[in-house]
Amino acid sequence: MKAPKRIGILTGGGDCPGLNAVIRAIVKTAEHDYDMEVIGFLDGYEGLIQNRFIDLDVKDVSGILSQGGTILGTSNRADPFRFPVLQGDDYVYLDRSQEAVLNFESLGLDALIAIGGDGTMAASAGMMERGLPIVGLPKTIDNDLWGTDQTFGFDSALGTATDAIDRLQTTAQSHHRVMIVEVMGRYAGWIALGSGLAGGGDIIIIPEIPYDLDAVSRQVKQRNSLGKNFSIVVIGEGARAQGGEMVVKKRIANSPDTVRLGGIANQLAAQLEGLINIECRVTILGHLLRGGSPTAYDRILATRLGMEALHRVYNREFGKMVALQKGSLTCVPIKEVAGKLRKVTDEHPWVKTALSTGVCLGVDPDHPLDDAFVEAKS
Ligand code: F6P
Numbered sequence: 001m002k003a004p005k006r007i008g009i010l011t012g013g014g015d016c017p018g019l020n021a022v023i024r025a026i027v028k029t030a031e032h033d034y035d036m037e038v039i040g041f042l043d044g045y046e047g048l049i050q051n052r053f054i055d056l057d058v059k060d061v062s063g064i065l066s067q068g069g070t071i072l073g074t075s076n077r078a079d080p081f082r083f084p085v086l087q088g089d090d091y092v093y094l095d096r097s098q099e100a101v102l103n104f105e106s107l108g109l110d111a112l113i114a115i116g117g118d119g120t121m122a123a124s125a126g127m128m129e130r131g132l133p134i135v136g137l138p139k140t141i142d143n144d145l146w147g148t149d150q151t152f153g154f155d156s157a158l159g160t161a162t163d164a165i166d167r168l169q170t171t172a173q174s175h176h177r178v179m180i181v182e183v184m185g186r187y188a189g190w191i192a193l194g195s196g197l198a199g200g201g202d203i204i205i206i207p208e209i210p211y212d213l214d215a216v217s218r219q220v221k222q223r224n225s226l227g228k229n230f231s232i233v234v235i236g237e238g239a240r241a242q243g244g245e246m247v248v249k250k251r252i253a254n255s256p257d258t259v260r261l262g263g264i265a266n267q268l269a270a271q272l273e274g275l276i277n278i279e280c281r282v283t284i285l286g287h288l289l290r291g292g293s294p295t296a297y298d299r300i301l302a303t304r305l306g307m308e309a310l311h312r313v314y315n316r317e318f319g320k321m322v323a324l325q326k327g328s329l330t331c332v333p334i335k336e337v338a339g340k341l342r343k344v345t346d347e348h349p350w351v352k353t354a355l356s357t358g359v360c361l362g363v364d365p366d367h368p369l370d371d372a373f374v375e376a377k378s
Contacts, residue, residue, distance in 0.1 A: 004034075004036060004110035004111050004313055004314060004316070005035075005036055005110060006036065006037040006038075006039070006107075006109055006110055007030065007036055007037070007038055007039075007110060007111045007112065007113060007313055008038075008040070008048070008053065008104065008107065008109045008111075008112045008113070009023065009026055009038060009039075009040050009113040009114075010040070010044050010045060010047060010048060010072065010112070010115065010116075011070040011072045011073075011115045011139075012044030012045055012074055012075065012076070012114065012115070012116035012120035012123070013044070013074060013116040013117040013119050013120050013139075013140065014074070014076055014117070014140065014141070014290060015068075015069050015070050015074050016140060016151075016152070016153025016154075016156070016157070016290055017068045017141075017153050017156035017290075017291070017293060017294035018139065018153050018294040018298040018299065018301070018302035019069065019070035019072075019074075019115065019139060019153075019302070020064040020065065020067045020069065020070060020071055021064075021065050021152070021294055021298070021303055021306070022137060022139070022152065022302040022303070022305060022306040023040065023056070023071060023072065023115075023306070024065055024303075024306070025303040025304075025305070025306025025307050026038060026113060026307075026310055027056045027057065027058060027061045028058055028061065029307045029310040029311075030310055031057065033310065033311075033314075034310065034314050036310075036313075037057075038055075038057070039053045039054065039055055039056060039107065039109075040054050040055075040072045041053045041072065042054065042072055043072070043073040043074060044073075044075040044076075044078045044116070044120065045075070045078040045079070045080050045100065045114075045127075046075045046078035046083075047072070047073075048100045048112075049078065049080055049083060049096045049099050051103045051106075051107075054072075065299060066293045066299070068290075068292045068293055069291070076255055076257075077252070077254050077255045079119070079122075079256045080095075080096050080097040080100045080126070080127060081095050081096075081097050081123070082094075082095070083095070083096040084253075084254030091253060093254075097127060097130050100127065100130075100132075101127075101130050101131060101132060110133065111133045111135065111313045111316075111318065112124075112132055112133065113134075113135050113136075113137055113310075114127075114134050114135070114136050114137065115137040115138075115139055116136070116138075116140075117138070117139060117140040117142070117144075117145055117151075118140075118145060118146075118337070118338065118339070118340070119257065120136070121136050121145070121321060121334050121337045121338045122256070123256075124136055124334050124338075125334050125335045125337075128318070128334065128335075133316070133318040134318055134319065134334065135309050135312045135313050135317070135318060135320060135321070135322065136320065136322070136334045136337065137306070137309045137321065138151045138305070138322070139151050139152055139153050139302075140153055141153040141154055141157035141184060141191065141289055141290055142184065142185045142186050142188055142190065142191065143188065143190040143191070143342070144185070144186060144188035144190065144341045144343065145337065145342060146336070146337050146340035146341060146342045147321060147323050147332035147336060147337045147342075148321070148323035148324050148332070148342075149323075149324050149325055149326065150324050152294065152298040152301040152302040152305065153290075153298060154190065154191070154194075154298075155295045155297040155298045155301075156292065156293070156298045157184070157191055157289040157290070158194045158195050158198060159295050160285070160289050160292060161181070161183050161191055161194075161199070161234075162199045164181060164199075164283065164288070165195060165198075165199025165201060165232060165234065166199055168232065169199070169232055172230040172231070172232060172281075173230050175230070176278065176279075177278060177279045177280065177281055178220055178230065178232075178233060178272065178276070178278050178281070179231070179232050179233065179280075179281055180233040180265045180268055180272075180280055180281070180283070181201075181233065181235070181283050182235050182236075182263075182265035182282065182283070182286075183195060183234065183235070183236060183237065183285050184236075184237050184287075184289050184290070185207070185236045185238060186207075186237070186238050186261060187238045188208070188236070188341060188343045189204075189206020189207050189208050189209075189236040189239070189343070189344045190344060191236065192204055192205065192206050192234050192235060192236035193206055193236075193344055193350050193351070193354065194350065195234060196354070196359070197350055197353060197354060197359070199232065199234065200232065201232045201233065201234040202219065202220075202231045202232050202233065202359065202360065203216055203219050203220070203231065203232070203234070203359070203360040203361075203362065204233075204234050204235075204354060204359055204360070204361055204362070205233065205234070205235040205236065205239045205268070205362040206236045206239060206344055206362075207236050207238035207239050207246070207343075208343050208344045208345075208372075208373050209361055209362050209373060210239075210241060210242040210243075210244070210362075211239060211240075211242065211268075211362030211363065212242050212362060212363045212367070213275070214275075215360065215362065215363050215364045215367070216233070216268070216272060216360065216362060217272055217276050219231070219360035220272070220276050220278065224276075224278070229278070231278075233268070235264055235268060236264075237264060238261050238264075239264050239362075240264065241268075241271070244267075246259075246261060247261065247262065247263040247264040247266075247267055248260070248261060249261060249262035249263055262284060262286065263284070265282045265284055266282050266284075268280075269282050301324065304324075305322050305329070308322045308329045308331075317331065319334055320333060320334060321333075321334045321337050344373075345373065346370050346372070351369070355369075
């Protein structure tokens with residue numbers, strides 16, 4: 001069979017540090033190892049549907065390794081099967097997958113590398129059924145993609161969150177306050193747990209363990225009784241109180257996942273101030289975690305995955321997402337990734353480490369953990 005000579009790439013979903021590093025790695029490997037041409041669709045699947053793209057050769061990717069964001073632009077609304085189109089004041093949703101296929105064919109492409117999170121993988125699974133030869137490549141700060149042990153973007157987000165916690169620690173100490181730091185991560189607590197551990201958080205609340213307000217206030221009071229008159233609480237945006245709901249900041253009708261989370265830290269602060277005699281202050285880090293230069297770890301991971309995706313394209317291993325498992329590169333069927341999330345589990349070493357070092361995970365230390373992880377098990 002003829003070797004692939006011309007491929008398209010796109011970046012979909014929320015951006016993250018490392019996207020430019022992966023674009024650069026793909027373009028460089030394409031030229032260096034395989035003499036392949038690369039074009040980049042703009043704004044994720046939207047560019048493929050609307051035939052908007054740029055040519056990419058090595059001079060186009062020179063100097064972008066360390067840059068945040070994506071030179072291709074991205075969109076977390078461009079589902080080819082449910083593409084939002086404004087008609088009057090309202091959106092209607094159209095299946096534009098066939099236009100995407102026609103554009104792909106008319107451009108003479110042999111493969112598509114779809115770089116994205118669960119939404120992009122779900123769209124890619126559908127486009128594969130329409131006949132597109134796709135290799136998936138995982139990214140997201142949330143680290144919640146099933147099938148891979150880590151996504152690039154996560155380590156950079158952890159670094160930014162940890163730096164913020166370090167800064168909040170000194171002011172918390174000076175003013176004898178409880179500082180509540182809310183981090184992104186959607187329905188998974190990886191960023192909260194990782195940055196909480198790295199930043200020395202006293203209480204870490206993740207979406208997988210609905211928190212017990214009394215246990216949280218007991219932890220703050222206990223620290224006080226030991227002369228520690230400040231506390232750092234790190235909370236994931238998808239967290240909720242036992243018997244409570246996640247806090248939805250807004251709903252975006254034309255997005256595949258309409259829910260945008262945010263604000264649980266304010267709710268916790270209001271609840272907690274009624275139970276303790278200490279002021280609480282809230283910092284919501286939000287999109288700060290998505291910006292900035294990728295860490296060295298993310299640059300290397302993105303570069304490895306970009307190279308691996310090219311190898312898979314060359315070998316015509318379509319329908320797979322390249323992945324990192326136990327430190328090695330492998331791949332998993334895109335269909336198996338779509339629609340699944342990888343959440344924190346009670347078995348994870350970071351959970352055990354937190355508990356052994358006296359961190360409160362939002363419930364009393366004697367609370368059976370497998371019961372607490374209701375979300376992860378449902
Ligand atoms: O998936 C990445 C992420 O940053 C989540 O952590 C967050 O919940 C969401 O995207 C925010 O999306 P938007 O950029 O549409 O506000």
